[in-house]
Amino acid sequence: GKNIQIAIDGPAGAGKSTIAKIVAEQLGFTYIDTGAMYRAVTYKALKENIQLNDEKKLEEMLLKTKIDLKPSPNGQLVFLDGEDVTKKIRSNEVTANVPQVASLAKVREILVAKQKQLAKDGAVVMDGRDIGTHVLKEAELKIFMSASVEERAKRRLLDNKKRGIPSDYEQLKEEIALRDQQDMERKISPLVQAEDAIYLDTTHLSIEEVAEKILHLAKEKM
Numbered sequence: 001g002k003n004i005q006i007a008i009d010g011p012a013g014a015g016k017s018t019i020a021k022i023v024a025e026q027l028g029f030t031y032i033d034t035g036a037m038y039r040a041v042t043y044k045a046l047k048e049n050i051q052l053n054d055e056k057k058l059e060e061m062l063l064k065t066k067i068d069l070k071p072s073p074n075g076q077l078v079f080l081d082g083e084d085v086t087k088k089i090r091s092n093e094v095t096a097n098v099p100q101v102a103s104l105a106k107v108r109e110i111l112v113a114k115q116k117q118l119a120k121d122g123a124v125v126m127d128g129r130d131i132g133t134h135v136l137k138e139a140e141l142k143i144f145m146s147a148s149v150e151e152r153a154k155r156r157l158l159d160n161k162k163r164g165i166p167s168d169y170e171q172l173k174e175e176i177a178l179r180d181q182q183d184m185e186r187k188i189s190p191l192v193q194a195e196d197a198i199y200l201d202t203t204h205l206s207i208e209e210v211a212e213k214i215l216h217l218a219k220e221k222m
């Protein structure tokens, strides 16, 4: 088939990355986790004590920053200036602060340029918040994936339990809702469904069912 671009957007914890990874593997495509890039920038800014609303300083920092996404058997590894930060960028501190960093024009400009470059030859599954609306406007297949906030918090809770991270359901629900609100209300490239995206409510679907649906849609375009 053809080397198409698949864009998967949606709110936090909807299962985008889990699904995107499976779909990419099944099609032999490259998976690109754009959230990991915003997380890596946030992690570095926190480490360097840069004010998270100081756009100028963040731009200077970014111009001296190298972010690499490397495929690995257990998913994707994230390297920041050569250091493996795959685990570190998932901390609560980073998670809570990403929306602020991701709301800045300069940050988005630099990361979006990199994302477009990575996807230019197609054969990619890219997930994020603005992929269908801004990064890959011409993507052959666009999915907007969501689930109720209760279901998303429940999935996060299970996920954390498996990884040995203690967490509280009500708190997770609040954190997810707050992050969605911040991502939907920002001025630049807010989280919104692209007009030509297919809406998938995964509240009552299994991972396999969602992956199957998207693979079916992808094969129609290839």
Ligand code: C5P
Residues within 6 Å of the ligand: 012, 013, 034, 035, 036, 038, 039, 098, 099, 100, 102, 103, 127, 128, 129, 130, 131, 179, 183
């Ligand atoms: O996908 P993930 O939950 O890892 O994304 C973390 C945060 O990065 C989001 O809450 C959002 O603020 C930001 N993000 C973004 N645009 C993207 C991907 C992520 O603004 N394309």
